[in-house]
Amino acid sequence: MKLDPISSCAACPIRHRAVCAECDARELALLAEIKSYRTFPAGAPLAAAGESLDHFSSIVAGCATMSRTLEDGRRQTVGLLMPSDYIGRPGRATSPFDVEALSEVTVCRFERRAFEKLVRELPHIASRLLTMTLDELDAARDWAVVLGRMTAREKIAAFLVSLARRQAVIEERDGPVGAVALHLPLSREAMADHLGLTIETTSRQITALRKDGLIEVPGKREIVIPDFEALALETGDDGDGGVIA
Amino acid sequence: MKLDPISSCAACPIRHRAVCAECDARELALLAEIKSYRTFPAGAPLAAAGESLDHFSSIVAGCATMSRTLEDGRRQTVGLLMPSDYIGRPGRATSPFDVEALSEVTVCRFERRAFEKLVRELPHIASRLLTMTLDELDAARDWAVVLGRMTAREKIAAFLVSLARRQAVIEERDGPVGAVALHLPLSREAMADHLGLTIETTSRQITALRKDGLIEVPGKREIVIPDFEALALETGDDGDGGVIA
DNA sequence: CGGGACGGTTGATCTCGATCAATGCGGGTC
DNA sequence: GACCCGCATTGATCGAGATCAACCGTCCCG
Structure with a gap:
């Protein structure tokens, strides 16, 4: 099995799997004109469901969740946003989900109209x-x-595996994967x-995996x-399909 | 509440929400050159997970499921494909899921390389x-x-509501919605x-909703x-978020 | 240092949906 | 008609995970 971390180009805030050859100078210059960085503290709302957004951003540092809360308080997180993921959707004015910072989050913002114009060009x-x-x-x-x-x-196992795949800064990607150390960006509640x-179930299953020697919890x-x-x-x-995120 | 059925242009097999004004003549002519229709019987596999696909298609008639089966036989359907939905992903050679016809399905096929070239143009x-x-x-x-x-x-309720929204051929879209008749394209197992x-649980809950007068099952x-x-x-x-499909 | 707020763990019990099992029902073939 | 087969329904029981509750460790603040 290979780990397949998402490669991203440090110079370009819009993630892509290809290498930097794809980022031409003109594109970078045009992007630079309309982008700005902004940092939010842990727990801050980055977007609210249905709220109109005048910008489109991608996460540069930190981690956020995208979730919906039902009327009676049940909440489901539908996505974990990590560096290179985007917040808001290109060409759309609203997000159908709440986005909340899990840790301090830095985003790269693009004014929406300007970004849409750029995409057309x-x-x-x-x-x-x-x-x-x-x-x-x-x-x-x-x-x-x-x-x-x-x-x-x-x-729990699938979650840890997917998190490992996304965080993996593992060198030997083609050989057998050895021990992997993970930092959990989420509380037990967010998990x-x-x-x-x-x-409670989350906690118990983590304990069970630990007792079975499948994970260690330092x-x-x-x-x-x-x-x-x-x-x-x-x-x-x-493993064929690959639960990725 | 409004029902929001997906509008699609009969002349153009690629779904879009906008009206036909968007379909210009050149585009339709180019699409016509590379498309062909094909029909599959109920139960036929339209794509297998991981299998290499040389074409990209959209459903014209009929209904299909996209699913993954775990090693021990547990299956999860991750999407219900109805007319105007596409099979395979644009620009990708494989589908990560199995696609299977629920009823007789007619698709409009595009040879993948030709389609990708068209998208570039x-x-x-x-x-x-x-x-x-x-x-x-x-x-x-x-x-x-x-x-x-x-x-x-x-x-069950969410599924029926979402199916009603997708099938809805309801005229008075802005007034209160009256009775809606639905044809279920799926067996109880597929549901x-x-x-x-x-x-068993599916069947029992349908019975319960029927006994509570929320649905009728002719x-x-x-x-x-x-x-x-x-x-x-x-x-x-x-209802704010809207469970759509 | 005491107190309490917060996040996490563990225990006891309950409940919803899974499982095992039987029956119904319509449509096909011989 | 007799039979069967696939699908759906209904019943009885079981168990995984939810719920209710207690407790623990850490940090912060007075």
Whole structure:
């Protein structure tokens, strides 16, 4: 198995899987004209469902959740946003979900009208946005399998595996993956909301995986996966599809 | 509340929400050159996860599911494909999910390389594909709320409401919605796989909704919703977000 | 230093949906 | 007609995860 971290070009705030050869100078210059950076504290709302947004941003540092809360307080997190993910949708004025900073978050903002104009001028950006959106769509559908059919234990394992894949700064990508150290950007409550579980079940299953030697828990927000393959087996997935995010 | 059926242009197999003014003659002519129609019987596989696809298609008639099956047989349907939805992803060679015809399905096929070339020539198509993909993304995330946080009864109600919204050929779209008649394109098993339930629970909850007068069941594949608003209330959702698909 | 707020863990019990099992029902073939 | 087969429904029971509740460790603040 290979870990497949998303490569991104440090010079360009819009993520893409290709290398920097794709970022031509004109595009970078035009993007630079309309972008600005902004930092929010942990817990800050970055967007509210239905609220009109005059800008479109991508996360540069930090971590956020995208969620919906039902009338009676039940909450489901539908996406975990990490550096290079975008907030708001290109060409849309509103987000259908609440976005909230989990830690201090720095975003790169583009004024929406100016960005839309830029996309019209540089069609290359539209196709890159399409690729990014297709990736998000795959991830959202993969997650439906986790939510709909996996047990609590499998959900936790799938979550840790997907987080490891996204955070992975693992060098030997083609060899067998050794121990992986993870920082959890979420509280137990946020994990539970992402997995469709309660806090208690989340906590118990983490304890169970720890007692079974599949993970180590050096700190409340720290996880070590001694054997990545072994944990991946706990997801019940055959690995073909790849639960990515 | 308004029902918001997807409008589509009969002359153009690629769905879009805008009216036909957007379909210019050149585009239609170019599309016509590379498209062909094909029909599959009910139950036929339209794509297999991971399999390489040399074409990209959109559904013209019939209904299909997109699903993943875990090693031990548990299956989750991640999307219900109806006319105007596409199979395969633009610019991608493989689908991460299995696609299977629920009824006889007619698709409009585009040879993948030719289609990609066309998209490069007509950037307008790329932005339309982006819009379609963003809609699918919203729908997939909405569905995560259903899978992760709703009870069995709420899941059934949400499914029927979303199906009604998609099938709706309701005239008075701005007035209060009256009775809605639905044809179910899925078996109980397919519904269960879509909702993350078992067949038995699905059947029991349909019976319960019927006994409570929220739906009528004139046939196994027929549902009448006498009061659309009342059924929508059963979803636990406040309607703001709108569970669409 | 005491107190309390917060996040996390653990225990006891309950409940909803899964599971196992039987029955119904319509449509097909021989 | 007799039979069967696939799908749906209904009943009985079980169990995973929710719920209710207690407790623990850490940090902050007076």
